[in-house]
Amino acid sequence: MTAALKLAPIAPAMVDRPALDAAIRGACRKIAPLWPLKHFVAVNPFLGFTNQSFAATCATLRRVAGVDMLMPRAFYREAIAAGAIDDAALDAALKASPARPGAPADVAALKAAAALDPRWSARPAAVVATVAEVLDAVAQGDRQASLVGFMIDEISRWCAAYFDEGQASWRMPTRGASPYTAWRDIARYDRNPEIMGVPGFRRSIMALPEDPVEAIGEVVAKLGIPSRAVEDYLHRALFDIGGWAAYARYLAWNAELHGGTDDTLVELLAIRIAWGYALFEARTDAAMKDAWAKAMADAAALPDDEALGADPDLAVDLLLQQAYEIAYRRRLVDGLKGHAARPRAEALPVRKPVQAAFCIDVRSEIFRRAFETACPQAQTVGFAGFFGFPIEYVPIGHQRGGAQCPVLLKPAFIVCEQVGDASPDEETEVLGLRLIRRRAAKAWKSFKLSAVSSFSYVETTGLLFAGKIASDSLGVTRPVANPTVDGLDGSVARRVGPRLEPRKVGGRATGFEPAQRVAMAEAVLKAMSMTEGFARLVMLTGHGSTTVNNPHASGLDCGACGGHTGEANARVAAAILNDLGVREGLRERGLPVPDDTWFLGALHDTTTDEVTIYDEGHVPVSHASDLARLKTWLAKAASLARLERTALLGLTGPEATDEKVLERSRDWSQVRPEWGLAGNAAFIAAPRERTQGLDLGGRAFLHDYDHGKDTSQGVLELIMTAPMVVASWINLQYYGSTVNNRAFGSGNKVLHNVVGQLGVLEGNAGDLKVGLPLQSVHDGERFVHEPLRLNVFIEAGEAAMDAVITKHASVRELIENEWIHLHSLSDEGRTIRRCHGAGDWRDS
Template sequence: MSIAQPAEFHVADAPVFVTPRIVRKIDDVLSKVAGVVSPVWPLRDYVAVNPYAGLSAQSFLAARESMRSYSDCELLMPLKHYAAEFHKGNFSVADIRVAIGEVAAAGVVSQYTAEELADQLNTIGPCGVHFDDSLSPTNGDRVVRTIAELATKTGCADWQEVIIDDISKHCAAYYDQGQAKWSRPNLGQSLYESWRDSAQDDLNVEILGLSGFRQFVRGLPSTPQEAIGAMLQALAIPESLWSRFLLCQAFSVPGWSAWTKYQSSWAGGGDGEGPDFNSLLAIRMAYDVALAKLQDVCVDWVDLFDGVSPEHFPAGDASQDDIDVRYTLLQASEIGYRNRLLNSLVMNEEASRNTDTDRKLAQMVFCIDVRSERIRRQLETVSDKVETFGFAGFFGMPIEYVPLGAKSGVPHLPVLLKPKFKLREGLHETDTPIETQAIADRHRIRSWKQMWKGFQTSAVGCFTFVETTGLMYGLKLLRRALGLSGQQGDARFDGVAVQDREHIGPTLRGLNQQGITTSVQADLAEAMLRNLGLTENFAKLVVFCGHGSQTDNNPLAAGLDCGACGGHSGQPNARFAAMLLNQPYIRSVLSDRGIDIPEDTWFVAGLHNTTTDSITFYDQAEVPSHRALEIGCLTDICDTASEQTRLERMPVVASSSVSDLLKRASDWSEVRPEWGLAGNAAFVVAPRSVTQHANLDARSFLHSYDHRQDPHGSVLEAIMTAPMVVAHWINMQYYASTVDNRYFGSGNKTVHNVVGQFGILSGNGGDLMTGLPWQSLHTGSDFQHLPQRLLVVIAAPRESIGRVIAKHQPVADLLHGGWLHLMSIEDGKVYRYTMDGVWESTSSKKKDTHSI
């Protein structure tokens, strides 16, 4: 690295990229940089996201090397983590031996034997990994750095921290969604324009030591693209380095980069490389160029890289030997889990076939979410009259659910999809005047709440408010702190009389006007049943059981709700699906299409509360009298199964009693109300009989599928390109937040502060937080989530699976790049899909009876 005194330059006077070639070059570079960054959704719709999605065309290790060349991001756990897992018996010397052979496909040639690696692990001992260890270590040998980092290394102030705080201040004000008392000026401007206007008057940066910053900002070009081009040339950065340098800029503020990527690609409906993301890059670069100009920091880029091309920059301070060892041990830990999982499954297709010909009391359809595994297992244990299925928790209903009296709602489907229509909430079995009055009461109540909140926080009212009501609120605060106040009122019932609350729910009103005719509704119902594999042998009751969580004082609550419903409860989807299939005209159309539903079958909607493990049924007033007895019987079965599930979960959440476990749902001081999807490790696509007798320990996504009902492979294709990808996203979010909480997590939950009603900061400044907090991954003494790449097990012919892989390049990239593992169960044998696209026969080990 060479840092010298620069010749004087002015960004405003720098040559602007006016030639068509330079314009195309800048556009191409910005598009590539945006493609690497993954978005983060707002708190209202918070869902797990794969932080590495933009790098999935590369192999796992190539992506790590690339990221380490421009950031401190880490994709592998430290060696002591694998040592701890080895000492716990989660993988063995035999697993290491197999791993050495398997990683050879990734070009990793081990310098050690399995026994030698085991000796290394024994030398380290069973020490665990703590919070600070999960923060990505400083990558001391990284070549591409921001000017702020270089300036800090020369002994200047910590400009990186100053810059991030200043950017956060501007971004928080710009994107505020009603939290701030004063709205920002200059509405309608882009992020870059708003910052440029504000920064010309803001003395903060100059007070902290960067004199002349306001004058510098006045000289910047008026658009972010022009500013980026001018600043790249002002810094004399070679064109071959533009992409890496801009990635370094983006990853110096990873949280706001993710947020502006969301604004550009999802909120705005663009392709990711839009005004918000480009604005942030221009803003971040402006601080660097100002530092270079005003603090006399100059980099000789040619000398710095000494002729090394950007594609071959060193990845950082870890030796290749260390990387290979850790990657091999990651594979070994995954092999250990793989063996235990496969040993627990019923492989023989005929043996796994359900031979029970008696009609079931109920068929219950749950989300594929790993938390459904426990309750499904307990239901089937309590009663052999209950059969369970796994399906995407939005039940194939692509809705935007509009609450009572609202004009717009929130999407209740995977975030990768867009809603097809609006489903409006209303009051069933009530007169129109009652609903009209409820809407009016709701508006009045919420307007009053807003006014009261405004008075409480106003400059004039806050002092007198505290003086007048402080004691009363002190008692309320004490009750909540002691957990004596119970669950707070549900805003969903604002304005709705108590006797009418059981009638509030989705309606079919307005669907025809949106083009969702009865024929389209029948299409939705048919697609759901066929993709589920439920087209015959219907039970007396068919229950669509969505899921949702119940927590208090939790900004990241949406992350515990249904990911398939966009971070919301699956209740509206379940109720709408049941409503459709109870319509006589829908059943008539389905009968014409080969799906005969018995007249005495009734579809019911339910909700699995994943925090308390209770199951609630909806719209029971509409259940026919001849099915009332069965509903009562099923309710008793569910209550018993819920009790058994809570007993099983008690040690997992460290609860001393069932009442303590239930209290977590309303305890506003509880940082671990439930574990969410922590521990997820596998995605099993098979008939329920394959997994029914295994305790999978809530670590597996379970999707029902019978290849014998799918001769053309269309259902398998849908599963591998949608639910499998979503499960992979979730798995990678948990993986990334565990191995690198600094870049892809949200730190310590106890110091979170909500910013702008859309995101969180750690404390009162710093970068926007993304990903999962440490308390969602670690018990405080050990990991609840073990970072492993998703293992996909599909009970289907290899030929059918291969056709899907060949047809969909993104799926092929995930498999050939080592981002997930794939196994096929065919004719009672198990096959592994290798990174070079070959199926290898494998044999399971001796039966292992402990849970997965």
């Protein structure tokens, strides 16, 4: 018997199926989903941990994966030196935090601790070690022979081929089978691991059970993983391939949203666990056995997540992060209270010349201020950019479309694109044009990528593209056509719009029935607190982004529209609200809209700040002068907004012109065409009067809400369970991509390679990347995004908010576990109190 077998005994491995299933579910639940590039949306990377506190999650990720979710200590030192963290904030953090062994007792001790670098960074890469990591350690740091890296590369290459959505010219032959089965079929013949020094790889894999869960259970037993560490081990294994695991979690999320199930993530876990087992079987020497036995003994003795006293460095960093957030929150609260205390002019009972509804997106805050400056008499409104219409929008010539609603929702309606005022023959002609263009593009791509012509393509045709390459490089033209045109000429493209009438398309019912239109119109107007005082023109403004050569372009579009632009939702909402039958139905429900009120569907380009108004040909002639004035105000507002953004983009001096901002949207080499939602830190649901005239710096989600009109508190419940949650996802994605871009972001955008049309690799190998590129949060010299958890301010009764918190566990977890900071606004914003749990509100 070797010395390895004489080490301290470990708890017996878990072998019963119910316990194994629970451990697998627990590990998979900790993986946040990753939406593919075609509708990339912000996701909270800590979504699977919201049932435990922020502090405990910091401990979990250090313990299980060896990764940090706080800023480096030097960041906080610089903040203290710069005054961003003052002594009052440090003292408040100490008083608000539970006493922990080894933690600083006063401000002086905390500042002294901040001056020192933490010791934890000198620990091994992970505390819950995997087989590959132990093998790397036994190899004494030879990273060129890293089995962790080799394993991840091999699994990632297989995933790229299996999950490919059309990028590959040659498809994987076994992709019709389930993932684990397909992988075993290929592993049977794959000699690459054995060539790279893993003897017996194929034999070890084929000896495992064909059922993925049984395979996981057998490996857990044979590796001797302690019972208390099984879920951690499985989670750690998934963390190695976190990008592909996140995509598999997305497939499960999408299936569950539509009432189904998907086991892809479990099967991917089986692949990763089988890989580790094959590596373990390949090494039978005493050094490896000793190292593995020690790793399992360490895993059996791990502290609980809540025992933060076992990690005094973590306790210090948590205090510094809390002080950083307290200092910012106090500045924000003081600004809101000071603004509320200002004397206000008497509101004149004059009808507004225009009302403009914008998405709650933080970029809209800048444009709303600019528009209110251009037209002081206007009223602006903040509302989720899908405008309450959860639709699937199907372009002409397609049988399926994309979900134009938050990913928390399932589309309730299907809306198809049509050519307005077109005869059946004309629409057929348009369909033919699009289909011909798509087929020609597909054939041309096949020619370029075929095994023979790809070698001669560049030599024979390259010079023909010289002019186009030069104009694209200079930003004069776009490298690719605008996707919304899709081969249509300008006159036809302007006539393309949503078809609302009920009909069948591909066997699916589309459009809206009359009663559905009235119900949706009433719901959206009440949710926007827009039930009276309608202007002659009401502009419903979605938003999108214009960029080129940007794999994450959809991440700059509207998250409330499922990673698409908000054009379709705005146009659908406007068309329904202009419908005469809908107006009559609203009047019968006690919500009369004046006959001369006209709703406009529009789109705000957040890169250029241009606003496009759709369906102008339908605007009544009586409103021609109103429309002309609106366009003038929009042009002025766009110029003002661009001027503000130039400073954020680093454009100063003579080059800081409108044209420079516009050029960025066409520049294929531009890594920062706009800042997106960087800087987001607050969510405010209140009447616009509470923030109008207050410069929030493009850092606040602004949702209009009048609790006096919400007698049932239904709108409040909707805000707290949907927009507030989505805003927290966005906030925490930016947080994660800032504090640890390697683990929760997608690295250097310059090195990105698109894989499978699903996501990106950083370079030509490694795991699928999640989160945001570093360039989305850092300008090359400093972080543009500040790592702050979302501060939520809602003007509503505390008892009403308590009822929502008590009813919805997901909301309660966000608040009580400190993933967001909820505050109440009262006395017209003069009194602000923070919620520490249902029924526990304290002065801020």
